Structures are given as structure tokens and as C-alpha cells.
Amino acid sequence: MLRQLLERYSLTVAGIMSGTSLDGIDVAIVRIDGCGDRAKVELIHFESFAYEAELREKLKQLCSTDHSDVAQLCGMNFAIAERFADAVVRTAAAAQLPMSKIDLISSHGQTVWHIPVADAANAYLPKSTLQIGDLSVIAKRTGRPVVGDFRTADMAVGGQGAPLAPYGDYILFRDSAKGRILQNIGGIGNCTAIPATGTTPTLADADRLIAFDTGPGNMVLDQAVYELSQGQLTYDADGVWAAQGQVHIVLLEDMLAHPYFSQLPPKTTGRELFGKSYASAWLSAAKAQGLPAADIVATATAFTAHSIVRAYQDFVFPHFDIAEVIVSGGGAHNRTLLRMLAELLPQQAIRTSDELGISSDAKEAILFALLGNDWIHGVPNNLPSATGAERPTIMGKLALP
Known part of the structure; x- marks a missing residue:
């Protein structure tokens, strides 16, 4: 099976993405x-499968040291893999594509904990990361080979295991004449700044990229909406609720004083810093000041926008001339958030990846399909300039059906 894949120029790959927003599973068949850097990608079909409320809350608990336990973690590793496998099968069926026509599945997994910097006081907390969704379960249920668990390989050569999207961002979105920032806004926000490449770009140019996690994307906002609506809403659709409120500037500045934002790239973050515990504590403080719900949602939205823009001002604009910011992920649907970004960045055009022919919802699943494809071909698929790794390496592990 592997020998046949190695000998083929064109592969059909199902990329699976489940992000820190914990909203569901995205599958892109490409x-x-x-x-x-010469790969050409065509999206065949994309589907998204929302997590039900009970599963989402159980995943949030796993991502919290206050509520997680080893039995739940062990079980969820298999349970979520079953969901991943079912999502691929259902996506293939929707595309009217037999599973036998899918050459490879590439899975990001579900991140439950991420330690980008070793704890100097505890030898048993080295730089490390954990994504669940067992690869063998996916392979056996689908009958297809599966590549996954990418982040650990980058960490093994000194990187932070993230962000991984910049590799695909460079392949798909580099431009000969314009500097671009690719801004994904999922649970966490991450950016890839790509200078204009000129007329003869090569993968070596990717060493010039600046890429890092900007901070919370939808994570704090979604948790605030969930709690303010007593569990009736999981996100602010189109940013409608935020549009009805006023941003509380003092509270916003207090949030932006978090030490993560002053750290130099490469840097990554997740629920360990900005998860449910952080969001709930912040929400309690906002309520204590007597803020109406709409103002709280508006301030949480502004937190995302301002943290992104300050990251550009501190770490990108001093080095690159940027003409466009291209937004993807769930945040690309939040009109209030996009408006805030446009107001804060009057010199840059704010676009969504859909305008460039890549679905903003499907983009990250497509990027992980690219990572799996390069594993098969033996091509290093990390970017040391983004992750801080000592050298390029081939990320991924294989499970056979």
C-alpha cells in the first residue's frame, strides 16, 4: 500500500481538523x-460536524487541570477517534466518493494540553504536547492509512510544536508582489506573515516568515457567550451581540496587559492560558463592574481584535511591508470582529481566504492534508522559522488499516 502511494504524483487526501475552539470536526477531501512548495491543491469536498453540547463540555473539562482525570482522557482518546473516522466516512459519502478512492487520511487530532516551554522547576514537565484521537482507531474504522500526531516531531527537534499552519500558508498564499498576513481565528489566533516573494519563490524563502500565536481567537469570546446565554448559545453569530454593545476600554487594557502578549516569537498558547478558567474569571470581573451583557461581548471581541493588531505592530510591521490581512477560521464569519480589524488596520486590506478561492472554514483541514501528503513523500513539513525548531524535520506518524 505504501509503495503504491510513494510512486504516485497525485493523491487524494482527507484532512481532519479539530481545533482549540472545540466546536467540531472539519474534514476536507483534496x-x-x-x-x-510545488504542491497544487484542489478541494473536492468539505464538511463540518459540530460537537454536541455534552461532548464539548467534556472536552473542556479534559483541557482543565481542575476537572480532568486519566480515565476520561484514556476513553476520550478512542471516543474522539471514532468521531473522526465517522466524519471522514460521511464526508466521502457526501462527495459520492468510495473510501477506496481516498489514498490517505491526515489528522491533526484534538489538542488537550500544550506545554511550549519547559518548566524549569519540574523535570517531569518538559516541552511537550498532547493531541488525542488514536490513529489506529481511525485507520481500522476507515480502512485507509492515517498520518497524524505531527506536533511531537517538531518538539523533538527543539520547536514548540506550533504553529504548523504557516507551512501550508506559504504554499497556498504567497504572492510575488504583495506582503500578506494569514490570520486564522479559531479558538486561538495564529498568524503567518509572508513578505512578497518575487518572481521565483522557493521553499527556502519560507525561512523569512514570521509566524506565531497572537493569543485568544474565539476562545474567551465563545465562553463568555455560552455563560451569558446560560448555555443557549455557543458563539456570537455574525458578531450581532457584540455590535449592540460598547467596548469597556479599562477592562480591555487590563486584558491586554497579560504577559503572553509581550513575549517574543516564536510563541504558542492554548487553553492552558486562555481556556475556561481564564474566561470565567474574566467574566466574573466584568459582571462585578456592572457591565451589561452586550458590553461584555463587545469587549471580548475587541480583545481578540486588539491583541491581533498589537502583535502585528510589535512583531511584524517593523520587518515586513504588509498589504493584505487574509482571515480564516470561525472568526472570518464575525462581521463585528472584521470591522474592528479594518478600523485598527486602515493601511491594510482585510479579506477572507474565501475571496482567494480557499474556504475559510476548510483552510486548516486542507493545510493538514498537505502535511500528511509531504510525510508520504518524505519531505520535511515543519518551518523552523515559525516553531523555533533546530532544523527542518518530517512530522507525523503512520497507522495502517
Whole structure:
């Protein structure tokens, strides 16, 4: 099976993405011609499968040291893998594509904990990361080979295991004449700044990229909406609620004083810093000041926008001339958030990846399909300039059906 894949120029790959927002599973089935920086991608079909409320809350508990336990973690590793496998099968059926026509599945997994910097006081807390969703379960249920668990390989060569999206961002969105920032806004926000490449770009140019996690994307906002609505809403659709409120400037500045924002890239973060515990504590403080719900949602939205823009001002604009910011992820649907970004960045055009032919919802699943494709071809698929790794390496592990 592997020998046949190695000998083929074109592969059909199902990329699976489940992000820190914990909202569901994205599956993108793509046809990839070639590999590395010359890869060409065609999206065949995309589906998204929302997590039900009970599962989402159980995942939040796993991502919290206050509520997690080893039995739940062990069980969820298999339970979520079953969901991943079912999502691929259902996506293939929706595309009217037999499973036998899918050459490879590439899974990001579900991150439950991420330690990008070793704890100097505890030898048993080295730089490390944990994504669940067992690869063998996916392979056996679907009958297809599965590549996954990418982040650990980058950490093994000194990186932070994230962000991984910049590799695909460079392949899909580099431009000869314009500097671009690719801004994904999922649970966490992450950016890839790509200077204009000129007329003869090569993967070596990717060493010039600046990429890092900007901070919370939808994570704090979604938790605030969930609690303010007594569990009736999981996000602020189109930013409608935020549009009805006023931003509380003092509270916003207090949030932006978090030490993460002053750290130099490469840097990554997740629920360990900005998860449910952080969001609930912040929400309690906002309520204590007597803020109406709409003002709280508006301030949480502004927190995302301002943290993104300050990251650009501190770490990107001093080095690159940027003409466009291209937004993807769930945040691309939040009109209030996009408006705030446009107001804060009058010199840059704010666009969504949909305008460039790549679905903002499907983009990250497509990027992980690219990572799996390059694993098959033996091509290093991390970017040391983004993760801080000592060298390029081939990320991923294989499970056979």
C-alpha cells in the first residue's frame, strides 16, 4: 500500500481538523499534485460536524487541570477517534466518493494540553504536547492509512510544536508582489506573515516568515457567550451581540496587559492560558463592574481584535511591508470582529481566504492534508522559522488499516 502511494504524483487526501475552539470536526477531501512548495491543491469536498453540547463540555473539562482525570482522557482518546473516522466516512459519502478512492487520511487530532516551554522547576514537565484521537482507531474504522500526531516531531527537534499552519500558508498564499498576513481565528489566533516573494519563490524563502500565536481567537469570546446565554448559545453569530454593545476600554487594557502578549516569537498558547478558567474569571470581573451583557461581548471581541493588531505592530510591521490581512477560521464569519480589524488596520486590506478561492472554514483541514501528503513523500513539513525548531524535520506518524 505504501509503495503504491510513494510512486504516485497525485493523491487524494482527507484532512481532519479539530481545533482549540472545540466546536467540531472539519474534514476536507483534496486532490494534491506533487509535494513541498510545488504542491497544487484542489478541494473536492468539505464538511463540518459540530460537537454536541455534552461532548464539548467534556472536552473542556479534559483541557482543565481542575476537572480532568486519566480515565476520561484514556476513553476520550478512542471516543474522539471514532468521531473522526465517522466524519471522514460521511464526508466521502457526501462527495459520492468510495473510501477506496481516498489514498490517505491526515489528522491533526484534538489538542488537550500544550506545554511550549519547559518548566524549569519540574523535570517531569518538559516541552511537550498532547493531541488525542488514536490513529489506529481511525485507520481500522476507515480502512485507509492515517498520518497524524505531527506536533511531537517538531518538539523533538527543539520547536514548540506550533504553529504548523504557516507551512501550508506559504504554499497556498504567497504572492510575488504583495506582503500578506494569514490570520486564522479559531479558538486561538495564529498568524503567518509572508513578505512578497518575487518572481521565483522557493521553499527556502519560507525561512523569512514570521509566524506565531497572537493569543485568544474565539476562545474567551465563545465562553463568555455560552455563560451569558446560560448555555443557549455557543458563539456570537455574525458578531450581532457584540455590535449592540460598547467596548469597556479599562477592562480591555487590563486584558491586554497579560504577559503572553509581550513575549517574543516564536510563541504558542492554548487553553492552558486562555481556556475556561481564564474566561470565567474574566467574566466574573466584568459582571462585578456592572457591565451589561452586550458590553461584555463587545469587549471580548475587541480583545481578540486588539491583541491581533498589537502583535502585528510589535512583531511584524517593523520587518515586513504588509498589504493584505487574509482571515480564516470561525472568526472570518464575525462581521463585528472584521470591522474592528479594518478600523485598527486602515493601511491594510482585510479579506477572507474565501475571496482567494480557499474556504475559510476548510483552510486548516486542507493545510493538514498537505502535511500528511509531504510525510508520504518524505519531505520535511515543519518551518523552523515559525516553531523555533533546530532544523527542518518530517512530522507525523503512520497507522495502517
